[in-house]
Amino acid sequence: MADFLPLLPRAAGEAIAFRDGLPLSVAAFRREASSLAARLPAQGHAVDLCADRSHSLVAFAAAVLRGHPVLLGGGRAGAAQFLPTAARFPDAYVLADAPVAGCPLPVIRLDGAPPAGEAPPWPDIPAGRTAAIAFTSGSTGAPSAHPKPWDALVAAAQAAATRFGLREGDGPPAAVAATVPAQHMYGFETTIMLPLQAQVAVEAKETFFPGDVLAALERLPGRRILVSTPLHLRALLSGDAPARPPAAVVSATAPLGRELAAAVEERWAAPVLEIYGASEAGSVASRRTVEEEAWLPYPGIAMEEAAALVPGLGRVPLGDALQLLPDGRFRLLGRIADIVKLGGKRASLGELNRALADVEGVQDGVFVVPDDLERNPAARLSAVVVAPGRSAEDILLGLRRRLDPAFLPRRLRLVEALPRDALGKLPRRALLALEGK
Amino acid sequence: MNAMAKPLPTGSEDTLAIEEELKRLIIEALSLETTPEEIDAEAPLFGDGLGLDSIDALEISLVVSKAYGVQLRSDDAQNHRIFASLRSLAAHVAAQRLR
Structure with a gap:
C-alpha cells in the first residue's frame, strides 16, 4: 500500500451525513472538521462522547488531521467506566456535543457554528499512523488496547465497500442508520470509516430505540441500510413494521439466529447480511444468514x-x-475456551470468577452461562455464590465496582456450598440445578 | 400521621397505577430477582439502584411500547429525566398516553 492515504477521497457535493433529513455535503463537512482541528491541542488522544453521529464523524476527522488517535471506548453509555482507562493515555481529552457531567478529562465542545469560507486542503494521512485504538475485554481491570493503523482502517473500509456494493459506480449512494455506537469497532467501521471512504451518508441522530429507527428510515432518502444487532432486530420485529423498510440490513456483535434473519427478510423484503469480526481484527467476513452457514472472507483477508x-x-x-472450507469460506465451530460475549463486549469467565472471588465476604462462587447465550440476544449471566452473612445486593454492589454492567449476573443465588466434586470441579448439571432452572 | 392527604399533582393517580404495573412488567421482562414491593420507585434505573444497562433500556422500551403504545426516543431532550427512575418513567408514559 501507499505511504500516505487520503482521509476523505470523495467529491465536494456528495452527502456524508443527514441531519434532520438534510444532507451534509463533503465540502461543508470539511469546513467543520478543519475548524475543529484548529481548536485541538498540539498533541493528545481523543475520546469521542458526541451523541450526534455527524459530530462523531467531524470529531474523528479533526483528530486524524492533528495526528491524534481516537480511543474507541464505546461512547456515552459506558463513559463512566471507560474514562479512567482513557486518562492513562498521554494528553487525553474528550470531544462532546453536550455537557459531560463529572468528566475527569478536559472537554472540547463541538460548537455547532457553521464555519465560513473554504477548508484548507487536507494532507494525506501516513499509512502507518495509529488513527484509532479499539479496546477489548473490559470485564475486569484494564481493557487491552488494539491500535489501528490508518492503512488497516482504509483497507477494511474498502473491503466492506466492495462486499456490500458501496463504492462509486456500484449504484445509488447509501444512507445508513445504525443502532450501534460510533465508538465501538463495528459501529466505527460502518458509520465513521465507510462515510469517509465510500459512497455512504450516515444518519446523524441517535437511533437506538425502535421508534428512533422507524423515524430515521422514514426520514432518510434513497437506498437505506440499517446497521444493527440481533438484539435490536428482535426488538424492531416485535413492534410496528417500518413504513419504509430498509433496502438491506447488516447485523453483527452476536450470532444472528436463522429464524430471526428469516423473519426480518420476510417482513421487510430486504436481505439480511451478517458480519463476522472482532475488535482486534475488525470485520473480516460476511454471509447472508438465511441462505448460507459458511462465511465468505472480505477481499484481502x-x-x-x-x-x-x-x-x-x-x-x-x-x-x-x-x-x-475448500472454496475459501469458513465455518464457525464455537468459542474458544471461556470467552463470553454480551452486548458486543467480551469477557473471560476466569476473569469474571476472579472478580467475584475478590468481592468482600465471598468464600466461593461461580458465574453460570445460560445454554442459550449464543442464540438468545437477551440472555444474561447468572451466579451462584457462597457468602455467609452477605445479601445478594452486597455482592452485586461489589461486582458493580469491578465489572462492566453487561456482565453483572441477572440472577444471583446465595447457597451454603457449591456442588464441587472430589476434584474441586463444578459439574454444569449440578450448577444449573442449584441455580434453579 | 396527617389526616389531610397532600393534594396530588394532576394525573398522578394514573402515574401511580402505571408505576405499579411497570414494576411488574419490568421484573417479568428482565427476569429480575426482586418483587414489586422491593423496587424503590425513586431509585435510579441505571447505574446504582436497579443497576440496569442499555440492553435493558431496549427491553423496557418494548414493554412500554407493548403495554401503553408509547414509543421511547433517544432524541427526547428529557431522556435523562425520563430514565431517572421508575416514577419518572411512569410519569412520562402517563403523559404520552394521554395525547
Missing part, C-alpha cells in the same frame, strides 16, 4: 484455524475456532 490475516494488522488471533 485470509483465514487460519483460529486467526485472521488482516492487511495492515498481520496475523490476528480470534476468539473462535474455525473450520476452513
